[in-house]
Amino acid sequence: MHRSPLALAALSTIAVPGLDVHHVQGALAPDGIDSAVAVDADGRRWVVRAPRTPAAGAALEAEAAFLAGVTDHVDSGALPFVVPRAAGSAPLPGAGRAIVHPEPPGHPLDVQRLVPGPGLTASVGRAVAAVHELPVALVEASGHPVYSAEEYRQRRLSEVDEAARTGRVPATLLRRWERALEDVSLWRFRPVITHCALSSDSILVQAGQVSAVLDFFEVQVGDPADDLAWLLASMPDESADSLMEAYQLRRTELIDPHLLERAALAGELALARWLLHGVRTQRPEVVEDAVGMLRDLDRAATELGDAGATGPVPPRPGPTVADEAAAQGPDDGEPAVQEPDYEHATPRPHADEPTTSYAVVTPDAGSGDDVAPADGTTPSKED
Structure with a gap:
């Protein structure tokens, strides 16, 4: 009810x-x-x-x-x-x-304010790394999914196969995804706790630092690349090195040589999952939205010479909380919502x-x- x-x-x-x-x-x-x-x-x-x-x-x-x-x-x-x-x-x-x-204190993160350097961008990188450093027993005890690296690769392969059966994914994308997923060398990683739903609304900022992380409904043990996919796709390109440097310094694991490749692939596969969501829930508007983004991705990859999984990552599909709030419009007679001051953030x-x-x-x-x-x-x- x-x-x-x-x-x-x-x-x-x-x-x-x-x-x-x-x-x-x-x-x-x-x-x-x-x-x-x-x-x-x-x-x-x-x-x-x-x-x-x-x-x-x-x-x-x-x-x-x-x-x-x-x-x-x-x-x-x-x-x-x-x-x-x-x-x-x-x-x-x-x-x-x-x-x-x-x-919790803070304002939603504005990824466009992530600039190169040791400030907020580095704080976000350290925050994501800190989640990945948590003991996996926390997820096991709470009943969330736990995957080995091979189980995770097979799960992604199954999603690609299911998306292929819809007949709505460009053949060039399918071939590229299958090549990446069948290259087992890309999938030798240590599974960690991942948030799996990072967004502007789930990362709060106060005084130029990450103050809180919310919405752990989809937490699991899996590929750390999943949590980096949305950030790297959404933030300014020139800030990615600062984020990744802070992330790697906070991690205790040896550098994962294929982390960025899998992050790019994870961003692309998010479109396939958005398509499958529309098919399963029988929502034609979601299906068409996903198909349009898949075509745009295929066109961009073709123009770049089919760069593969290291090519551009599309933004996370589907409406964000901010999008939904904006779509509702302001209430008549109510004061306008103030944009938060990210330079002097307060609760x-x-x-x-x-x-x-x-x-x-x-x-x-x-x-x-x-x-x-x-x-x-x-x-x-x-x-």
């Missing part, structure tokens, strides 16, 4: 005894999860998330189990940033629970998104509507 921000705010008061919520605003979250930010009497911001489906509930629980193990590494300084730390939970009707944590202010004051009445955990606005009116079902 869908839960409004009001219902989520009420659940947060159950999860965190004594929490006095004065404001609440909706927040974007992964598919199948409702999310809101509740602001208490002292101005502290709390994120509350509740699953709508059993699958989303399982993903939320797996992430919570992983993050519970990661907090020791944050406290010890092994991770140079914070992660969401659960402050409490509230049971939901049937099964599952809502989980509440303080909102996200209350004015980042419109908020509304509510008197939050703690309902029974099974209710989603027993919350009333401060003006005494009754919230509609659309809230």
Whole structure:
């Protein structure tokens, strides 16, 4: 069932005894999860998330189990940033629970501000490397996937075969991908913990450094190249050396000679997965979007003389959280959203998104509507 921000705010008061919520605003979250930010009497911001489906509930629980193990590494300084730390939970009707944590500090990363040098770009490289240095037992204990290098290569081969069967992938791309995947020398790497969903919204920045990393729903043990693919495709080309130098200095493993080749290939194969997503979910608009990007990639590779897996990497397909927010447009009568100041970043202010004051009445955990606005009116079902 869908839960409004009001219902989520009420659940947060159950999860965190004594929490006095004065404001609440909706927040974007992964598919199948409702999310809101509740602001208490002292101005502290709390994120509350509740699953709508059993699958989303399982993903939320797996992430919570992983993050519970990661907090020791944050406290010890092994991770140079914070992660969401659960402050409490509230049971939901049937099964599952809502989980509440303080909102981590920082603003979403703007990859176009990654410039050469030892500043933010190096901080991002060190942050990614620190995730890759975490003990793989954390993933094994939380129930996320664990792959050997050979298992991972075979998995990617299967995806290419499935994409080929759609008949929508250019033959030259298929041949190039198959050559790279059949070259076992490229796939001799030590599997590490990978985030697998890095984006501008999952990396937060404060005072020119990475302050937090969010959304570990897709974490697994696999190829470190996956986490570098989006960054290298999105950031300015002249900054890539600074990022990779900081990344390599933070890693304890010997240099992987084919890391960048696999990162480029991972970026290309993301388009194949986007195509398969559209086919599996029967969404023609996604299929056509993926086909268009595959054609553009094929055309670019042809113009460069079929450079292979070291050629240009396309951006991650599909809408980002920022894209979805922009598509909704501003609410009438609400103040414009302020662009964050990346040079003097502070924790996200209350004015980042419109908020509304509510008197939050703690309902029974099974209710989603027993919350009333401060003006005494009754919230509609659309809230």
